[in-house]
Amino acid sequence: MAKAEDYGIPEGTKFLDTHEYILFDEDSEVALVGISHYAAEQLGDIVYVELPDVGEQFEQGDTFGTIESVKAASDLYMPVSGTITAVNHILEEEPELVNDSCYTDGWMLEITVNKAKQLDDLMDGEGYIEYVEKAAV
Amino acid sequence: MCSMTAEQTPLKTTPLTQAHEAAGAKLVEFAGWQMPLQFSKVKLEHLATRQAAGLFDISHMGLLHLSVKAGHGTGFEANQQTVLAALDGLVGQNLQKLHPGKAVYTHLLNAQGGIIDDIIIYALPDGTHLGALHEVLLICNASRREAVLDWLAQQLPQRQATVQWRHVNDTLSLLALQGPRFTEVLTAVGLHDTGRLPKRFYCAPLQLGDIEVLATRTGYTGEDGVELLVRHQDVLPLWQTLIEQGAPLGLLPVGLAARDSLRTEAAYPLYGAELNENLTPLEAGLGWSVKLDKPEPFVGQAALQAQKTGGMARHLICLEMTVKAIPRPHDAIEDETGRSLGEVTSGCFSPSLDKPIAMGYINGPAPLTLGTAVAVVCRGKAQPARVVQRPFYGGPS
Structure with a gap:
């Protein structure tokens, strides 16, 4: 079975079935949110990312933004309930970072997690790879 | 997010498809063809075309050669006029104004003035080109090739029984070289005299190193440039040398995604989007390409005249x-x-x-x-x- 690291997925990253990821730091209870490399590949070259404001609160599954590629637009969903503490403003000028390095420079949100237990609902890296490989068949 | 569906029927390929794939291009289905969507980044390809040069494989475009049937010919110019006269009743432009080497953008129209396809008609220069072409070339959209062939089969025989046509995509490829540095790129690949380049909307045979091409000063990007007809067996070396010699000048290979954003910026219509059989050239803002007062009556003329006087x-x-x-x-x-x-x-x-x-x-x-x-x-x-x-x-x- 494919290893998550082989896909550049940082250890501990969790995924929604709509391809958003969350990387939670247990010590600080702060998490980074973005979309997976697979999703970015499927969308094609990304030209615009609309992100929320700092301080906004969302429930798990809420739409927090929009991503536009050369060929399609897509809603972005919250992997867990949380409050926005930072957004990656660099994406306003360089949305292509989502294509190039979605798990690092291409992050979208930093949030505080209100219900850490919701993380258990999500797929881990290896579960996610299996999920997209199945979807690709 | 979106999901991709698998293709059912085998896709047509160009002689360059394998090379595109080997170069890492992302390939997609377009009008039954497997074509490059992008080679690198769409934005980079777009801007390279605007600022330096872009190279496109557009061999999927429908290439139709029209000529006078054997045994009916009376010499090159007369034959060309016969073919153009037969087509003149099917399009909005005045084809009587064409002469050897001149091309025109126009539309095949139905009786309601609706657009069957937007096409370019080339009155070819004297001589036989690329072993296959003389008299008249018609380039149509890949997605409309069958509709165009059907329409010609229905309309042409009753107008001029001696005219024949066939598509030449099985022997010829088409590249587009577009952008402000296209002349430098052509010089770099062996064009000795830039004075031989055809003027805008003209075509001329050129020698690029040891490769023979028929160059047309046309394109669909909003930039100056040429489209190059070339034999299948010559297209891979030509593509490779254009990429190699063009790279230092800023040339990039460009896929369909940037081709679409380039034509959209130029406000050029795309068949299936801005044009279809229920829309007229007047509605599409292409009234300049419809000569309602041309000498030869044409299909759709009455409908377009009514639209012009009665409003759209x-x-x-x-x-x-x-x-x-x-x-x-x-x-x-x-x-x-x-x-x-x-x-x-x-x-x-x-x-x-x-x-x-x-x-x-x-x-x-x-x-x-x-x-x-x-x-x-x-x-x-x-x-x-x-x-x-x-x-x-x-x-x-």
């Missing part, structure tokens, strides 16, 4: 978004009070203008004034836009 039911307009949302085909266009005005046909993020742009049809007898504030409903949300001059980029179309 819709107009194509250009929109610039004042926010970052990107309009997509079929998004509603509304006025500021939320009343429906029409629908988007093409939209993209414009790399040259750094903002989203769109074209669309507005219903009603009068076009909107430049600067009018409207809204485009992008994914359920009304987003502000304003009506702007056509084209978005470059000179008047």
Whole structure:
């Protein structure tokens, strides 16, 4: 079975079935949110990312933004309930970072997690790879 | 997010498809062909074409050669005139004005003035080119090739029984070299005398190193440039040498995605988006290409004349978004009070203008004034836009 690291997925990253990821730091209870490399590949070259404001609160599954590629637009969903503490403003000028390095420079949100237990609902890296490989068949 | 569906029927390939794949291009299905969507980044490919040069494999375009049947010929110029006269009754442009080496953009029209396809007709220079071409070449959209062939089969024999036609995609490829540095690129690949380059909307045979091409000064990007007809067996070496010699000049290979954003910035219509059998060239803002007073009557003429005097039911307009949302085909266009005005046909993020742009049809007898504030409903949300001059980029179309 494919290893998550082989896909550049940082250890501990969790995924929604709509391809958003969350990387939670247990010590600080702060998490980074973005979309997976697979999703970015499927969308094609990304030209615009609309992100929320700092301080906004969302429930798990809420739409927090929009991503536009050369060929399609897509809603972005919250992997867990949380409050926005930072957004990656660099994406306003360089949305292509989502294509190039979605798990690092291409992050979208930093949030505080209100219900850490919701993380258990999500797929881990290896579960996610299996999920997209199945979807690709 | 979106999912891709697998293709059922085998796709047609060009002689370059394997090379594109080996070069890491992302390939997609387009009108039954497997074509490169992008080679690198769409934005980079777009800007390379605007600032230096872009190279396109457009061998999927329908290449039709029309000639006079053997045994009926009376010499090159007479034969060419016979073919053009037969076509003249099917298009809005005056083909009597063509002469050897001259090309024209026009439309095959149905009786209602609707567009069967937008095409370029080339009155070829004297001689036989690439072992296959003399008299007249017609280039049509890949997606419309069958419709064009059907229409010719229905219309031409009754007009001129001695004219024959066949598609030449099985022997010839078509490349487009577009952008401000295209002449330097051609020189770098062995064009000795740039004075031999055809003028805008002319075509001429050229020698690029040891490769023979038929060059036409046409394109669909809004840039100056050429389209190069070349034999299948010569197209791979030509493509490779253009890439190699062009790279230091800033040339990039360009896929269909950037081809679409380039043509959208130039406000060039795309068949299936701005053009179809229920829309006329007048509605599409292409009235300049319809010569209602030309000597030869043509199919659709009465309908277009009626539209010109009686007014049109819709107009194509250009929109610039004042926010970052990107309009997509079929998004509603509304006025500021939320009343429906029409629908988007093409939209993209414009790399040259750094903002989203769109074209669309507005219903009603009068076009909107430049600067009018409207809204485009992008994914359920009304987003502000304003009506702007056509084209978005470059000179008047």
